[in-house]
Each structure stands twice: as C-alpha cells, then as structure tokens.
Amino acid sequence: MNEARTFSPQVAEQAVQWWLELQDGALDPRQQQAWQRWLHADGEHRRAWEHMQKVNQQFAGLPGPLAQATVGAPHSPGRRRALKALLLLGMAGATTLALRQQHWLPPLVADYRSPLGQRRQLQLDDGSRIHLNTTSAVDVRFDGSQRLIHLLEGEIMLTAGGDARPLRISTDQGLVTAERGQVNVRQMLNSTWVQALHGAVAIQPAAVQGTPLRLADGQQVEFERQRVNPARPLDANSGAWVDGMLIAAHMRLGDFLAEVGRYRRGQLDCDASVANLLLSGSFPLGNTERILDSLEAALPVKVRRFTRYWVTVQARV
Amino acid sequence: MTAVTSPASHSIEGLYLVHRRWLTEWLRSRLGCPDNAADLAQDTFMRLLTAREVTPIHEPIREPRAFLTTVAKRVLFNHYRRQDLERAYLEALAQMPEPLAPCEEHRAIILQTLLELDALLDGLPAVVKRAFLMAQVDGLGYREIADELGISVATVKRYLHKAAMRCYFAL
Numbered sequence: 332m333n334e335a336r337t338f339s340p341q342v343a344e345q346a347v348q349w350w351l352e353l354q355d356g357a358l359d360p361r362q363q364q365a366w367q368r369w370l371h372a373d374g375e376h377r378r379a380w381e382h383m384q385k386v387n388q389q390f391a392g393l394p395g396p397l398a399q400a401t402v403g404a405p406h407s408p409g410r411r412r413a414l415k416a417l418l419l420l421g422m423a424g425a426t427t428l429a430l431r432q433q434h435w436l437p438p439l440v441a442d443y444r445s446p447l448g449q450r451r452q453l454q455l456d457d458g459s460r461i462h463l464n465t466t467s468a469v470d471v472r473f474d475g476s477q478r479l480i481h482l483l484e485g486e487i488m489l490t491a492g493g494d495a496r497p498l499r500i501s502t503d504q505g506l507v508t509a510e511r512g513q514v515n516v517r518q519m520l521n522s523t524w525v526q527a528l529h530g531a532v533a534i535q536p537a538a539v540q541g542t543p544l545r546l547a548d549g550q551q552v553e554f555e556r557q558r559v560n561p562a563r564p565l566d567a568n569s570g571a572w573v574d575g576m577l578i579a580a581h582m583r584l585g586d587f588l589a590e591v592g593r594y595r596r597g598q599l600d601c602d603a604s605v606a607n608l609l610l611s612g613s614f615p616l617g618n619t620e621r622i623l624d625s626l627e628a629a630l631p632v633k634v635r636r637f638t639r640y641w642v643t644v645q646a647r648v
Numbered sequence: 649m650t651a652v653t654s655p656a657s658h659s660i661e662g663l664y665l666v667h668r669r670w671l672t673e674w675l676r677s678r679l680g681c682p683d684n685a686a687d688l689a690q691d692t693f694m695r696l697l698t699a700r701e702v703t704p705i706h707e708p709i710r711e712p713r714a715f716l717t718t719v720a721k722r723v724l725f726n727h728y729r730r731q732d733l734e735r736a737y738l739e740a741l742a743q744m745p746e747p748l749a750p751c752e753e754h755r756a757i758i759l760q761t762l763l764e765l766d767a768l769l770d771g772l773p774a775v776v777k778r779a780f781l782m783a784q785v786d787g788l789g790y791r792e793i794a795d796e797l798g799i800s801v802a803t804v805k806r807y808l809h810k811a812a813m814r815c816y817f818a819l
Contacts, residue, residue: 335818343817350812351805354783355790383816387784390765395786397758400740401733402766403778597757640757 338379345369346379389638444468445485448594448619450575458492462573464517465594486517488528488573504556505536508543515570519553526551526569534559577614577622584608584630588644595619597640604646605632660696663712668693671716678724688727692720726767733766734759768815779804780811 338346349366352358358366370376390398445451445463453461455471457478463469467485478498480489490513491498500507500516502523507516512530516523525534527550533543538556546552551569552562568578579587585606592599594616608630614622623634626644633647668689675692676685696719737759769777779797782788794801813819 335816338817340817340819343813343819347809347812347816350816351808354808379817383812386768386816390761390785393758393761393765393785395781397737397740398762398765398781398785399778400743401736401762402769403774403781404736596760598754638757638761640760641754 334382338375338382342373342375342379346376346383349380350383388636393638442470447596448616450573455492457494457496457498459494459498460490460492462488464488464572482516482518484518486515486572488513488515488570491530504554505534505539506543508533508535512548513570522553522555524551524553526565528565528570571613572616575616577616579610579612579614581609581611584610584626584632584644591616591619591622597638597642599623599642601632601644602646605630605644608632660693663696663716664693667712667716670713671720674717675720675724684727688720688723691723692716695719695723729766730763733763737762768818769811770814772811772814775799776807776811779807780815783808 349369352362352366370380443451443453443461443463445465445467447466449465451463451467453463453469453471455461455473455478457473459478461469461480464486467487468483469487470481470483472479472481473496476496478494478496480487480498480500482500482502487500489498489500489509491509491511493511498509500509500514502516502518504521504523507514507523507525509532510530512532513528514530514532515526515528517525525532525546527546527548529548531548532546534546534552534554535543536554536556536559539558544552544554544559546562549565550562551565553560567580568582571578577587577590582590583606584601587610588599588601591614610626610629612625612629614625616622623642623644626632627634627647631647632644635643635645637643671692672682672685672689675688676682679685679688741755769780772780775797779793782793782796788796790801790804793804797804799807
C-alpha cells in the first residue's frame with residue numbers, strides 16, 4: 332500500500348468525502364454531475380479514486396463474520412499479554428521463558444527446502460545435483476551402503492553423480508532408484524510421478540513385493556503404494572520447470588491452472604464450463620500474473636480477481 | 649563490545665553484513681525459536697530498506713545496535729499481532745456453522761487478506777473498525793450500522809471518515 336501516501340491530504344480528504352456520499356446510496360443527477368466534475372478535474376483525483384477502488388477490490392468477498400471476529404475484534408487478552416511482555420523486553424529470565432512457551436513454533440525440519448514460487452539447486456558431495464521446484468523439501472541421507480534422498484514435499488530433478496552406492500529417492504508411495512542419468516520425481520497427493528529424463532530408473536511401490544519395475548529412458552509413470560499405472564512417453568513439459576518454463580501442448584485449462592497455481596499464493600481455479608478448453612504455448616513461470624493476463628488473449632475467458640489471492644477464470648460473456 | 653563505526657554502517661546493506669548475526673541472536677533470545685528469529689531479522693532489514701521515513705544515511709549510525717533493536721521491536725510487535733489475529737481467526741472458524749464456513753483452500757487466502765486489512769486499519773479504535781467493516785464488507789447503510797452499534801448516524805459518518813482516511817490514504 333505504498334501508493335497510499337502519494338496523494339496530497341487535500342485530495343485524500345475530497346475523495347473520502349465523495350466516498351461517504353456514495354455510501355449513502357445513489358446520488359441525485361446534480362450530485363452525480365458534481366462528482367464526475369471532481370473526478371475529471373485533475374489526474375490526481377482520478378488516481379486517488381482508482382486507488383480506493385483497488386483497495387476495496389482486495390477485500391471484496393471477505394466473509395463478514397470472519398472479518399468482524401478478527402479485524403473488528405478488540406485486542407484479545409493474548410494480544411495484550413504479548414504486548415505487555417514486549418514492554419518488558421530486556422529483562423532476561425522469566426519473561427523470555429514465558430514468551431518462549433507461548434510463541435514457540437516447530438521448526439521446518441527438512442534438510443533442504445524451497446519457498447513458494449522459487450527454485451533451488453543443490454550440489455551433493457557425491458557429485459549429484461538436485462533441483463527443487465516450488466515448495467519442495469528433501470532430506471539427504473548418505474551412508475556407507477546407499478545414497479538416500481527423502482522427497483518430503485513437492486518435486487525434484489536429480490542428476491546422478493558417479494558413485495558405486497545405489498542412489499534412491501523415497502516418497503510416500505515407494506522407492507525410485509536411479510543408476511545414472513537424470514530423473515524427475517514429483518510427490519502428488521496420493522501418488523508419485525516419475526519421469527526418466529535421461530537413462531532408465533527402477534520403481535518399487537511400498538506395498539508390492541518382488542522385482543522393481545524398470546522405467547525406460549524417455550518414459551514417465553505414476554505409481555501408488557499398491558500399483559503402477561501404464562507408462563507413457565515424456566511430453567514437451569517434462570522437466571521444463573528447471574528452465575522456469577511451463578509448456579502446454581493442448582493442455583486442459585483446468586490442468587493448466589492447477590499447474591500455474593503451484594507457483595503462486597492463494598486460490599486459482601476456473602468454472603467447470605471452461606475447464607476443458609485446450610491451451611498451447613510456452614509460459615515463463617517467473618511471472619504468473621502475466622500468464623493469467625495472457626489467458627484472456629488466448630481463450631474466450633475472463634480472469635476475475637476477487638482478492639489478490641483469490642482468482643477465478645470464467646467464460647467471457 | 650565496541651560500537652562498529654566502519655564506513656559499512658553508512659548503508660543498510662552495511663548494517664546487515666555487520667549486525668545480522670547479532671540481531672538474529674537477539675531476536676532468538678526473545679522468541680526462543682531460531683527459524684522465526686532468522687525470518688524476523690530479515691523482516692527488520694527489509695523494513696529499513698523500504699521504510700520511507702528512513703532517509704538515506706549520510707553519517708555512520710552512532711549506536712547501530714540500539715537503532716536496530718528499536719526497529720526490531722516494531723517487527724516483533726507485528727509478529728505477535730499476526731499470531732493474535734490468527735488465533736482469533738481459528739476461533740471464529742470453529743464457531744461458524746458448517747455450511748457457512750469457507751472450505752479448506754480458501755481459509756489461508758482469507759487469513760492473508762484479513763492480515764492485510766488489519767494492517768491497513770492499524771491503530772484505529774475497535775468500534776471504528778467495526779463500523780468500517782459493516783459498511784465495506786457487509787454492505788450495510790448508515791442507519792443499519794447506527795442501529796447495530798447503538799450510535800447516531802452522525803457518529804457513524806465520523807467513524808467511516810476516520811477509517812477511510814486511514815485505510816485508503818494512511819492518514
């Protein structure tokens with residue numbers, strides 16, 4: 332809201348006066364004219380008014396009861412306690428201890444983690460390299476007999492370094508063993524998605540006994556704890572995220588938005604009526620707002636932003 | 649511990665390099681949580697970098713650590729405030745009847761939006777905030793707000809004026 336301070340107090344005052352008038356119900360024709368005259372008298376007037384609209388848009392759609400119970404509520408005893416504790420800062424001992432108990436949060440325990448919308452690259456000491464996609468986390472456990480990477484969340488691309496010990500990635504659904512080459516592994520809600528980008532990999536679902544399944548170079552597959560789906564060839568988008576791209580080839584809009592939604596905060600979805608529209612193109616993941624803007628040009632859709640964090644794509648009427 | 653007055657303390661970047669570790673430790677001793685401390689130390693420097701009240705520093709800050717702790721205390725204050733709002737939010741959600749409660753996915757978004765709104769209305773009396781939310785979020789008219797809060801229509805207008813100047817123009 333840095334923009335808020337760029338208006339002179341006089342213009343702010345006038346804009347708020349007009350806002351109060353409009354809150355009161357419809358303007359009569361004379362007032363309407365006066366308001367329009369004010370609006371167009373000066374560029375700063377119009378910008379101030381647009382600024383107010385923009386702030387309002389952010390809060391449109393908030394559930395009233397929740398807003399009242401949180402923002403509208405008087406400071407809770409907890410808040411008052413915390414503030415009082417803050418005033419006592421500098422006094423060591425008991426105060427610090429009380430704060431510690433009250434505000435301790437569990438640390439995020441993964442060895443390596445990437446934040447939302449960002450990629451990270453790790454160099455392991457055996458020469459292997461891991462790229463972490465948005466909101467991903469891994470633990471790395473190397474010992475004398477094996478090199479084990481726990482994929483806790485998200486998606487990684489692993490480029491195997493030469494080493495005699497087997498290199499394994501464990502997920503909720505089982506183990507993926509890469510001999511050499513490059514593999515992409517993504518933890519889905521109830522499955523693991525593996526792409527053999529370069530060289531073959533072996534897949535062992537957790538609840539399946541016997542020989543691991545071999546996934547050939549250039550193939551991808553999704554597996555659960557009990558079963559492995561049929562393998563299919565890689566597509567244009569396989570591994571493109573490492574270069575910061577999303578490549579859609581006749582992709583359903585619903586799937587496309589689910590993909591884009593991984594890289595931004597908040598809710599991003601579409602109406603069922605447009606979910607099956609097909610989309611093709613390469614999209615840089617660095618700026619998801621731009622991707623959304625480009626949708627309106629590519630498809631007969633309208634992107635509606637209820638708040639910054641709540642975006643829905645609808646049919647253009 | 650001697651105060652650092654190297655040329656580095658001319659700039660925020662210099663302060664960051666020299667004092668980040670110390671500030672993180674200071675915050676950690678207040679919070680008891682290393683992860684939060686690192687985040688809040690980061691927030692403190694971000695605040696310095698973006699704060700418009702901080703004009704470019706022309707001479708070395710004499711007491712850089714006292715300066716940093718003053719800003720860090722404000723950051724801590726906001727941190728507690730955020731936790732407090734989150735707690736109130738969870739309580740309110742728990743009390744909502746099932747069909748009215750937002751779905752899991754929307755909860756985080758709503759919380760984020762509420763935090764932003766809370767920051768915009770910072771410092772206003774609770775009753776002024778309530779009146780503003782009734783007008784903007786619930787879409788109530790002056791008369792309805794007046795009846796609901798047991799105050800006059802003139803007072804409602806006064807409250808909304810005050811809230812709008814703060815919310816839209818930070819005045």
